[in-house]
Amino acid sequence: MWAVASHVLKNKLTRKKRYPLVLMLEPLFRCNLACAGCGKIQYPGHILKQELTPEQCFSAVDECGAPIVSIPGGEPLMHSNIETIVEGLVARKKYVYLCTNAIVLKEKIDLFRPTKYLTFSVHMDGLEEEHDFAVCREGVYEDALEAIKLALDRGFRVTTNTTLFEGAEPGRVREFFDEMTELGVEGMMVSPGYSYSKAPDQGSFLHRDRTRGLFRRILSAPRKGWRFNQSPLFLEFLMGNEGRDYHCTPWGNPTYNLFGWQKPCYLLQEGYAETFDELMEATDWEQYGHERNDKCRDCMVHSGYEATAVDQTFGSLRGFLATVRATFLGYRWTEDREDEGSSGEAGGAGIVELPAVERTQVATCGSVRTETKA
Numbered sequence: 001m002w003a004v005a006s007h008v009l010k011n012k013l014t015r016k017k018r019y020p021l022v023l024m025l026e027p028l029f030r031c032n033l034a035c036a037g038c039g040k041i042q043y044p045g046h047i048l049k050q051e052l053t054p055e056q057c058f059s060a061v062d063e064c065g066a067p068i069v070s071i072p073g074g075e076p077l078m079h080s081n082i083e084t085i086v087e088g089l090v091a092r093k094k095y096v097y098l099c100t101n102a103i104v105l106k107e108k109i110d111l112f113r114p115t116k117y118l119t120f121s122v123h124m125d126g127l128e129e130e131h132d133f134a135v136c137r138e139g140v141y142e143d144a145l146e147a148i149k150l151a152l153d154r155g156f157r158v159t160t161n162t163t164l165f166e167g168a169e170p171g172r173v174r175e176f177f178d179e180m181t182e183l184g185v186e187g188m189m190v191s192p193g194y195s196y197s198k199a200p201d202q203g204s205f206l207h208r209d210r211t212r213g214l215f216r217r218i219l220s221a222p223r224k225g226w227r228f229n230q231s232p233l234f235l236e237f238l239m240g241n242e243g244r245d246y247h248c249t250p251w252g253n254p255t256y257n258l259f260g261w262q263k264p265c266y267l268l269q270e271g272y273a274e275t276f277d278e279l280m281e282a283t284d285w286e287q288y289g290h291e292r293n294d295k296c297r298d299c300m301v302h303s304g305y306e307a308t309a310v311d312q313t314f315g316s317l318r319g320f321l322a323t324v325r326a327t328f329l330g331y332r333w334t335e336d337r338e339d340e341g342s343s344g345e346a347g348g349a350g351i352v353e354l355p356a357v358e359r360t361q362v363a364t365c366g367s368v369r370t371e372t373k374a
């Protein structure tokens, strides 16, 4: 928290208009799963075999200067030198979030040492049934649960990251948050999925109005003990608070991978820059954002909008007080927005009632599941 606050304030004081908060470092695209909603593993075999070297990772981190480094992928624990990369980043005092499906965490855990700079961010898309369905393989939830328990016992920091798609049931998501809280994870992250054009399951991506309705139903009365590893203002943005109608900040979470610095963000691939400075200077940032670009239309993901929320928190007294209020008194949303499934009182005064649902069958992962429609 302090590292982020001081980084934002330093950039504000020097009147820097665009600065990064979290570097998304993808050291490989290879994975031991093939999830239906993933847009990262569709590369040909010769690309999937390649890896960034630790030196390439360090020079990207040094160039960028963000205080937080998130390592997604692919599955980073499949990288042949992941422990060297993590060690080098920790030595630079970077806060590292190693994003993993945890399938091989138990066998690799001895490669790492607990430190405040390293967090295992375990991919969990819901309770057992929903998670195993989302990752297209049975037994992954149980494996991840065991790995989380082991990592916590060994003294590691552990958070979860959850992506929600069309058909997510608010009550089940709330139960999932309860289960993770009981397990003792330090915090939870949640985001709607981005509609990757290359993902095999195109029917499961949420549109903006449905995203707001869904998050309102999940978060309108957060249970005692739930801890989110996210800006409360970003959560209010997901719930449809009109004061949080944010513009995207794609440079807040720049992405570096095998091809270089990806333009403009973690989700779109509109070319690559050779250096971080080139990415910042040569990208036409004005053409991106949900109101300007069709590819951004339904995007509300954390890698695009959380940096906007953090900037609001530390950019004004009003933003800071709104963050304190949301943290201690609950999230607020705008009552009369006409989002799907959105009815309820502002201020987290009770769980928003679920509308009547119609259940249909959706084909994905080579099987069929039930989808709930408001």
Ligand code: SF4
Pocket: 248, 249, 250, 264, 265, 266, 267, 268, 288, 289, 290, 295, 296, 299, 300, 301, 303, 304, 305
């Ligand atoms: S709105 Fe989403 S897809 Fe578009 S630039 Fe921002 S983060 Fe990328």
